[in-house]
Amino acid sequence: METPLMRGSAMRIIADLHIHSKYSRATSRDMDVATLARWVRRKGVNLLGTGDFTHPTYFAELSHHLQPAEDGLYVLKAGEQSVRFMLTVEIANVYVQAGRQRRIHTLVFAPSFEVVRRINGRLSRMGKLSSDGRPMFGFPASDLAKLVLDISPDCFVVPAHAWTPWYSVFGANSGFDSIEECYGESARQIHAIETGLSSDPAMNWRWSALDRVALISNSDAHSPSRIAREANVFECEMSYRAVLDAVRTNDPTRFLFTIEFFPEEGKYHYDGHRSCGVLFSPAQTRRAAEICPVCGKRVTVGVMNRVESLADRPEGYVRGRAIPGKHLVPLQEIIAEALGVGVETGGVEREYQRVTHEGGSELAILLDCPITELARFCPPKILEGIRRAREGRLSITPGYDGVYGVVKIFGEDTETRNPAAEQLALI
Secondary structure, eight states, X not given: OXXXXXXXXXXXXEEEOOXXXXXXXXXXXXXXXXXXXXXXHHHTOSEEEXXXXXXXXXXXXXXXXXXXXXXXXXXESSSOOSOXXXXXXXXXXXXXXXXXXXEEEEEEEESOHHHHHHHHHHHHTTSXXXXXXXXXXXXXXXXXXXXXXXXXXXXXXXXXXXXXXXXXXXXXXXXXXXXXXXXXXXXXXXXXXEOOTTOOHHHHTTOGGGTXXXXXXXXXXXXXXXXXXXXXXXXXXXXXXXHHHXXXXXXXXXXXXXXXXXXXXXXXXXXXXXXXXXXXXHHHHHXXXXXXXXXXXXXXXXXXXXXXXXXXXXXXXXXXXXXXXXXXXXXXXXXXXXXXXXXXXXXXXXXXXXXXXXXXXXXXXIIISOHHHHTTTSOHHHHHHHHHHHHTEEEEEOOBTTBOOEEEOSSTTOEEOOSSHHHHTTO
16 A cells, blocks of 8 residues: 655654553553554654554554555554654563662564564563563663664664663663673664753763764653654665665764753753752752751762763863754643643643644644744744744753752743753854
């Protein structure tokens, strides 16, 4: 069957390659491919990871609902067919190495259902795949990477949310100080890391050890409304190999930019103790010797602190051939603040649906539509919120210890938050 996208030609691709299905813990029941396809069109995404391909029930659903499209990608057999799917999963490894417990999350991208069947067959002998959409194993992350890449060298292995304190390759509490230390001999076949919500490309440029890898961004969505809060923008052929080759080569002519949270909004950007209400900058944490002044226990060391501990370059450094990041505030958050109500309220949902219908998609509104065009259908305060978010004129109380940061677009204390804008202008 001929699909709506032209084969073999370059096109703009907005890809969110890390999500979860309804079979993962604490995940919306709406996270199935048919519902997701409708949502991502509203978001402006045209390539979505399936997530959770190791879960037996979800794998059966994927096999039933999807059919081959372009090389290595899939499309719904019935329903919304403008969206392509890539077979993806996040896998957890919890084990002891060098006398410390390690908790590492890794993304795996696969080129076909046949390869996925082989991966699932091997993993099913090593643990219970039906226990969660994100399965957990007791063997090292290096063994996982080797297993996957031995099955097919066309698979792509990426450390997930690489800086998160508790579950990542560089996490302060359970990670490592290098990709090689974590993934062993397979490290040379790891060509990208996922920066996560609490860091952005500019933070990662400060560590020269990461110069050889691409920096990708994804939503890690557990509900449809969270899709594309972070994503990747390409200009290439719509195919598995073309997209991942653009990442592998870190080619700025094909991998154009990432869509980013303001990293301060991530829930592990700064240090602190949620239960004690203690929020520390890295400098404050150092002065306190990492001890919470309320309870006397060690604070949770966040992403900014961890980046600074490994960085060998000053803040503001821009690496060569850098893929820039564009920082956005989700449209629902802008609408909610403009209306003075909560993000989850019916009024926000109704206005969100109306403006995305008029503007084509959320990302078109946030990234592309001229302000003069937005003024045709956006109320003045929402329009001003979009303008301020584009300009970085906002204030953020940083997230810490599992608490999301709080963005304020309107108010006397808002000022330009300029995430390496001067450096990006030089690229």
